[in-house]
Amino acid sequence: MNVHESEKIAGGLANLGFQPVDSREDADIIVFNTCCIRDSAEKKIHGHIGELKNYKKNNSDLIVAIVGCMTQQSGATESLKEKYPFIDIILGTANVHLIADKISEIINAQSSKRLKIYENVSPTLALHETQPPLRNSYPNAWINIMYGCDNHCTYCIVPYVRGGERSRDPDSILNEASALLADGYKEITLLGQNVNSYSHSGWNFARLLSTIAELPYKFRLRFMTSHPKDFSSEIIDVIFAKHNICKCIHLPVQAGSNSILKAMNRRYTRESYFDTIQKIRSRLVSCAITTDIMVGFPGETDDDFNDTLDLVQRVRFSNAFTFVYSPRKGTPAAQMVQLPASLKRERIMKLIEVQNQIVKEISDSYLGNTYEVLVDGVSGEILTGKTETGRVVNFIGAKELLGEFVNVHIDKCKASALGGHIDC
Ligand code: SF4
DSSP states (O other), X not given: XXXXXXXXXXXXXXXXXXXXXXXXXXXXXXXXXXXXXXXXXXXXXXXXXXXXXXXXXXXXXXXXXXXXXXXXXXXXXXXXXXXXXXXXXXXXXXXXXXXXXXXXXXXXXXSSSOOOEEEOOOTTSXXXXXXXXXXXXXXXXXXXXXXXXXXXXXXXXXXXXHOSOEEOXXXXXXHHHHHHXXXXXXXXXXXXXXXXXXXXXXXXXXXXXXXXXXXXXXXXXXEEOOOGGGOOHHHHHHHHHOTTBOSEEEOOOBOSOXXXXXXXXXXXXXXXXXXXXXXXXXXXXXXXXXXXXXXXXXXOOHHHHHHHHHHHHHHOOSEEEEEEOOOOTTSGGGGSOOOOHHHHHHHHHHHHHHHHHHHHHHHHTTTTOXXXXXXXXXXXXXXXXXXXXXXXXXXXXXXXXXTOEXXXXXXXXXXXXXXXXXXX
């Protein structure tokens, strides 16, 4: 989602006549679009901002802007101003779409002293639809269908920094999708914190998904992220009925223990999660299911962790984003008694070992078969693409195949990607 927001920021700057450059040394404007979902991301961004002090010393015209959800946390703007007085612009998640206007204000300011703009408004105020993005990911394109989240999982800061759920008008989404497909894009990914709860003027997610899938072009349709409590049979029926909706579903489970799911306020149980998986697999036989899993949540016992391992082994996720819980200031879980770091490390290593073995076994099952691959990357004579199930495939081919669907016979299988050759 942040990558797509960065495309919108780049779109605003392009409207002002600026172009992307490869290195910070050549930049007139540097914008950091921040994320505070994980502690590690926040620490990293502080390192990057700190490095800019010297750039500013060498180029006093350089404009530095910090935007996005890190700035939306309580007290964050004041702390950034104090720590990095060379920052020119701070905008939150709701007014980031004003970045181009704010940069113009600074450039056009008559004062000999550099104008500083630090503005944060309530995250529920904006839909960010005003900014045409500078897309950088052909043949894939992202479309936001909604913003914010109403779920309040106890570990998550998103509802505080991005506000409650707001769904976009379906007409505007359909227009955006049609325009992208007419421009030659071949894959559309619908984005939202919880796309399953999309709701606007009588439209639900299943209807939106089905209507976009019917647009008269050859393309793939994906979506993320889904919340297991809202993943309905109606959505499964739509995926089954439309050949171009990828049979690849990201369904974050987070934990396999009912007591931890309850403490996380996830509002489903391991049994109801298994039930959803069973419904998906009975209708969409070859569907890849991916997930997010967290270990070391406060109160997680050995038995809770073993429940997570058991769930992973039973579901057999095609891929899993595994991470260690880290407290986010302002969330309920940050007030709970935390587990020792050594125990969290031990558990994440075990989880990764189990999941890696599953990924290897699933990858091996691709060997000897042919799959349709959408080519989305070119490096010399090596092409990269993805199967419908989201597996990365590398193979030799002409660069003109970028954006084309080709059949690839899989003859190699590595941890990170499959290898193959074009099957004529
Ligand atoms: S559903 Fe996702 S975005 Fe919303 S609070 Fe839970 S983890 Fe955060």
